[in-house]
Amino acid sequence: MTEITAGASAMxxxxxxxxxxxxxxxxxxARAEKRSLLLGLVLHVAAAIAGLASPWLVGRIVDRVAAGAAASDVDMFALAIAGCVVAQILLSRTAQNVGNRFGERANARLREDFVARTLRLPIAVVERAGTGDLATRSSVDVATVGNAVRQVVPTVLISVIQLLLVVAAAFLLHPLLGVLILAGAPTTLAVARWYLRRAPQAYLAEGEAASELTESMTATAEGARTVEALRLTEARTREGTARIARQWTTRRTTLALRSVFFPVVESGYALPAAAMLLAGGYFLANGWVTLGAVVAATLYAQQSIEPVDRIMIFLEQAQRGFASLARVLGIGLVAPEPRGVATAPPGQRLVVRGVRFRYAGGHDVLHGIDLEVRPGERLAVVGPSGAGKSTLARLLAGIDAPREGAVSLGGVAVTDLDPAERRRRIALVTQEHHVFIGTLRDNLAFAAPGATDDDMLTALAAVGADWYADLPDGLDTELGDGARALNPADAQQVALARLVLADPHTLILDEATAALDPTTARRTERSLGAVLHGRTVIAIAHRLYTAHDADRVAVLADGRITELGSHDELVRADGAYAALWRSWHGDKA
Incomplete structure (x- = not known):
């Protein structure tokens, strides 16, 4: 109940x-795609120049008509305008195709890098962060970055080029006309500066609120049965409402920024054209410019509205993109799992000496644990809930490091082993299993990519997965969302079959058969025992027949080993284990 109630706030x-x-x-x-960027830039510049020709040609027509030019001259200019329009369309289309290909490649690279960084995260870090934050970054933030790369960056780049060329063209007509086209710039720059000072943090806060909401909703969904059994519906509703309220508040903040930013920017769109007409008439009256120049400059002022509008719109989306990119790149700031270089000779003892451990911000949950596990031994660890059994399993597997003391294999600290070797030598299987989207063969091949179909079938038989015979396509049956769904017991057997294929030196079972009914669990454990004969097996036992079948039993209470010996020895000692056995065995009689 505590874990569910804590929710995202504990992450x-x-x-x-x-x-x-x-x-x-x-x-x-940009460096990785510099050729595409350069080609796109050249094409966009050419398209923008072609677009600038039309207003200039219109101005030339006005001046020619005012000077009494013949109709044939006007027709020639009109054909030139049509040619420029066609050229602009063709160049723009080609440039957009180049930009789209660049965007897709860049987006694919970002996604691949994100997956690679995520898979390098230490398990302990992922568990502390919770699923909500990671899920939001891998879905919402990655998608936002992808949209920015595909659309925002190319659009802003194109618009900036067009705007600079439009302003340059106005200055070439006459410096005074060039100054007038900048009439709306002070207002636009001022509000953009105001917006950019506030937007990054506002969008980061919005992303964080989304992560917390996802975490809260995920915790509620995953613990739905617990919520119902313990009557926590109102508490979880309040928790969800609070998370929604925070996200609503952060979104209101970003909306408030946009509600100031866009109206002020749009109010400045009409200023250049108005200034051009008013001041242009004065300049024309004094003979400083021609009528055609004023007309062309006014058309340029109107032409500048579109790129400015796109820049301002996508500037807001760019803030979302940069905030999301910062969250995506944040995954890479977590120190990856240390790449140890030490190796341990096979067939060595797993030794625990003076181990103390505490979780961040908590008190010690293990107090001076001493334990030796002999090669090939079957050790059962029993004790009440909260005694530290799962924590000890994590330390033995090298997922966490002890605060004091050491866990070593053949004299080498488990956490100093190269992660790949450690996973080959020591495998931890819990009661939490995942079925990946794909075929049954794909799910099994994760543990042993070189396994044959016969190997996979043998592994399934070893864990008692009788349901395999009913699959319509055998190992090629699709599993996961949208395909055949496995119940928790079947999923647990798939995980155990992976374990058989992985064939580790030391196997740690942390209630790995909890989802199976007692009869199936006992049959599965016996089958595993036969298949894994000669391997070291450490079982966190919640059913005491596991302890009965083990070579030795370690009794853990309040973070300490209080008893250690064979089942018969501990029963004769008439201590805590004997009392536990009598109570459990009596219930089964």
Whole structure:
């Protein structure tokens, strides 16, 4: 109940990259695609120049008509305008195709890097962060970054080029007309500066609120049965409402920024054209400019509205994109699992000496544990809930490191082993299992990519997965969402079959058969025992027949080993284990 009630607030958020890291990442992305960027830039410049020709030609027509030119001259200019329009369309289309290909490649690279960084995260870090933050970054933030790369960046780049060329064209007509086209710039720059000072933090806060809401909803959904059994519906509703309220507040903040930013920017769109007409008439009256120049400059002023509008619109989306990119890149700021270089000879003892451990911000849950597990031994660890059994299993598997003392294999600290070797030598299987989207063969091949179909079938038989015979396509049956769904017991057997295929030196079972009914669980454990004969097996036992079948039993209470010996020895000692056995065995009689 405590875990569900705590919800997202108990999670430690993953880091967020700073602006310098985001800028470096964008620069690296640009360098990787510099040829595409250069080609796109050249094409967009050419398209923009073709677009600038039309207003200039219109101005020339006005001046020619005012000077009494013949109709044939006007027709020639009109054909030139049509040619420029066609050229602009063709160049723009080609440039957009180049930009789209760049965007897709860049987006694919970002997604691949994100997956690679995520898979390098230490398990303990992922567990502390919770599923909500990671899920939001891998879905919402990655999608937002992808949209920014595909649309926002190319659009802003194109618009900036067009705007600069339009302003340059106005200055070429006459410097005074060039100054007038900038009439709306002070207002636009001022409000943009105001917005950019506030937007990054506002969008980061919005992303964080979304992560917390996802975490809260996920915890409620996953613990639905517990919520119903313990009558926590109202508490979880309040929790969800509070998370929704925070996200609503953060979204109101970003909406308030937009409600100031866009109206002020749009109010400045008409200023250049109005200034051009008013002041242009004065300049024309004094003979400083021609009528055609004023007309062309006014058309340029109107032409400048579209790129400015796109820049301002996508500037807001760019803030979302940069905030999401900072969250995506934050995954890479977590120190990856240490790549140990030590190796341990096979067939060595797993030794625990003076181990103490506490979770962040808590008190010690293990107090001076001493234990030796002999090669090939079957050790059962029993004790009441909260005694520290699962914590000990995590330390033995090298997922966490002890605060004091050491856990070693053949004299080498387990956490100093190379992660790949550690996973080959020591496997931890809990009662929490995952079925990946794909075929049954895909799900089994994760443990042993080189396994044959016969190997997989043998592994399934070893764990008592009788349901395999009913699958319509055998190992090629699709599993997961939208395909055949496995119940918890079947999913647990798939995980155990993976274990058989992985064939580790040391196997740690943390209530790995909890989802199976007692008869199936006992049959599965016996089958595993036969298949894994000669392997070291450490079983966190919740059913005491596991302890009965083990070579030795370690009794854990309040973070300490209080008894250690064989089942018969501990029963004769008439201690805590004997009392537990009598109580459990009496219930089964």
């Amino acid at each position: 430690k958020a993953l880091p967020v990259a700073d602006r310098a890291t985001v800028r470096r990442s964008v620069a690296e992305l």
